[in-house]
Amino acid sequence: MKALSQFVLASSLVLSQFSFANTDTTALQQAVQSPTRSEANKARDQYRNPVETLHFFGVTPQSTVVEISPGGGxxxxxxxxxxxxEGKYYAAHFPANSTSEYATRNLKAFKEKLASNEVYKNVVVTEFSPLPDQQVAPANSADVVLTFRNLHNWYMQKGEQGTLDAFKSFYAALKPGGVLGVVEHRLPEDKKSADWLKSGYFPQSLAVELAQKAGFVLEQSSDINANPKDTADHPGGVWTLPPTLSQKEQDKDKYLAIGESDRMTLKFRKPAAQ
Structure with missing residues (x-):
């Protein structure tokens, strides 16, 4: 009985420590408040909810994280x-040998950003494109792979197979038990018409289907980045809304009042080794 009591006590301590580690967001809040962040980027926190999003995906200061297509950073x-x-950050950007002027320009700007401040000295730049067998990080090395608003781009470039290839690359990079975090503009399922792809929105059901085909298990979804004001049927697609505001001054106040897009937030897991 004494041994059983000690086991229960030890289990309770482990559980309480695990709970604390997963509810404490101090480090995330400090990172979001970093003085090196631009004011323009901070202004988007109300729509992108970085503390809540990273916490939901289980990112900690000790994590090895791969961000796919980090864009401007x-x-x-x-x-x-x-x-x-204590952690490690891989930024899987455009390939260095890309023939796209857009990709070349953006990769150059990203590297210049990394060189501009000592805070970025440990960032490891790798490459990603929606093709088979892309190594975004060493195999089985990452705790978390993150992708923000990219699925529609891969699908437009390479279709269903390219998007599946992307998910397979993430699966290969993750440790068994690792997490894939996906945030994407959400297309309502009743709006999957023939031209939905041009909208920049993506069906949540298709995102889940392709991730599962790659071997992932959907563990949880969240409305952290949901926006019920977004009807997803704008004249210029998702780019009608801020921050792009593709319609310029036309109905600008209307779109500013809506805010940024409604987004799915999906947490997938690579099954742990048996």
């Missing part, structure tokens, strides 16, 4: 200081 400004001391 919105999340880099948060992840780099967060992971600088």
């Amino acid at each position: 919105w999340y880099t400004e948060i992840l780099a200081p967060l992971l600088a001391k």
Whole structure:
């Protein structure tokens, strides 16, 4: 009986420590408040909810994280200081040998950003494109792979197979038990008409289907980044809304009042080794 009591006590302590580690967001809040973040990026926190989003995906200062297609570095400004001391951050950007002028220009700007401040010195730049066998990080090395508003781009470029290839690359990079975090503009299921792809929105059911085909298990979904004001039927697609505001001054106040897009937030897991 004494041994059983000790086991229960020990189990309770482990559980309480696990709970504390998963509810404490102090480090995330400090990273979001980093003085190296741009004011323009901070202004989007109300729509992108970085503390809640990273917490939902289980990112901690000790995590090895891969961000797919980091663009101009919105999340880099948060992840780099967060992971600088105890974690590791891979930024899987455009391939260096890309023939796209857009890709070349954006990769150059991203590298210049990394060189501009000491806080980015530990960022490891890797490559990603929606093709088979892309190594975004060493195999079985990452705790978390993150992708923000990218699925529609891959689907437009390479269709269903390209998007599936992307998910397979993430699966290969993750440790058994690792997490794939997906945030994407959400297309209502009743709006899957023939031209839905041009809208920049993506069906949640298709995102789940392709991730599962790659071997992932959907563990949880969240409305952290939901926006019920977004009807997803704008004249210029998702780019009608801020921050792009593709319609310029036409109905600008209307779209500013809606805010940024309604987004799915999906947490997948690579099954742990048996």
